[in-house]
Amino acid sequence: MTDAETDTAPAADARPEKPAHLKKGRRAWVKRNGKKLVRKIAGYQAAQSIVPDTPKIDNAHFPWxxxxxDNWETIRDEAKAVLAFRDDIPAFHELSPDQYRLSQAKNWKTFILYGFGQRMETNTKLTPKTADLLANVPNLQTAMFSILAPGYHIPAHKGVTKGILRSHIGLIIPKDREKCRIRVDDTITAWKEGEIFVFDDTYEHEVWNDTDEERVILLFDFDRPMKFGGRLLNKTFLQIMKLTAFYQDPKKNLQSAEDRMEAAIRQADANMEAMSDPAG
Structure with a gap:
């Protein structure tokens, strides 16, 4: 969950008002100065990278x-099982309040499988095979099913750090897939079921689902392959981030979301048992 809202959203998008608790002095100071720090270290991270510093990065650099x-249909089937609990899946901003400009109402839902490098044990009860596949990703940070409502537009924004790369694989894609797409810098890609790509989310990017169908992908973040100095800086940066509200709030919200999902799963299991009980 490295995305951070920026001031790059098109003027045509109505700007939602920032929640009051995000306006507090300390949080605003951390965010303002954090952006300055990120800009300063991005050049060093790029120089330390052992893969190209381009908006999209060729899959050949990531043989895994x-x-x-090879297993995308298995992942898709587990995503479909998750969608049975659609009403209990949180919107992105419900987990990460700082994403209030990107995520509105219930239009962008996120079902977290790994958060900050940690497997979400309750959620992955529904997705054991997908979780096991994700365990093969070197230095995995975050993984989720990203569920985008019909007609929704995620405004232009940039990620937090060049030390992390992002991958998308299409799972459930609208039939008119050319209208369901992502722009990264000046490159536009329409998702396709079973296809995967990697990009650097510190380049400006935005998403459109200009169809009347839902879009579901597996999204995961992992450490950029870098030389020793870059890896050390990235580790230090992420440790510092974990001390801030930008980490602490989502961590707390993730636990609450998992608790709600666990209750929903228990209720569904109880309903199934009641239906199968001949005495009932």
Whole structure:
């Protein structure tokens, strides 16, 4: 969950008002100065990178990606099982309040499988095979099913750090897939079921689902392959981030979301038992 809202959203998008608790002095100071720090270290991270510093990065640099394309239908089937609990899946901003400009109402839902490198044990009860596949990703940070409502637009924004890369694989894609797409810098890609790609989310990117169908992908973040100095800086940066509200709030909200999902799963199991009980 490295995305951070920026001031790059198109003027045509109505700007939601910032929640009051995000306006507090200390949080605003951390965010303002954090952005300055990120800009200063991005150049060093780029120089330390052992993969190209481009908006999209060729899959050939990540030979382990094939495990996802080889097993994409299994991942899709587990995503479909998750969608049975659609009403209990939180919107992105409900987990990460700082994403209030990107995520509105229930239009962008996120079912977290790994958060900050940690497997979400309750959620992955529904997705054991997908979780096992994700365990093969070197230095995995975050993984989720990203569920985008019909007609929704995620405004232009940039991620937090060049030390992390992002991958998408299409699972449930609208039939008119050319209208369901992502722009990264000046490159536009329409998702396709079973296809995977990697990009650097510190480049400006935005998403459109200009169809009347839901879009579901597996999204995961992992450490950029870098030389020793870059890896050390990235580790230090992420440790510092974990001390801030930008980490602490989502961590707390993730636990609450897992608790709600666990209750929903128990209720569903109880309902199934009641239906199968001949005495009932």
């Amino acid at each position: 990606l094939h495990i996802f394309t």
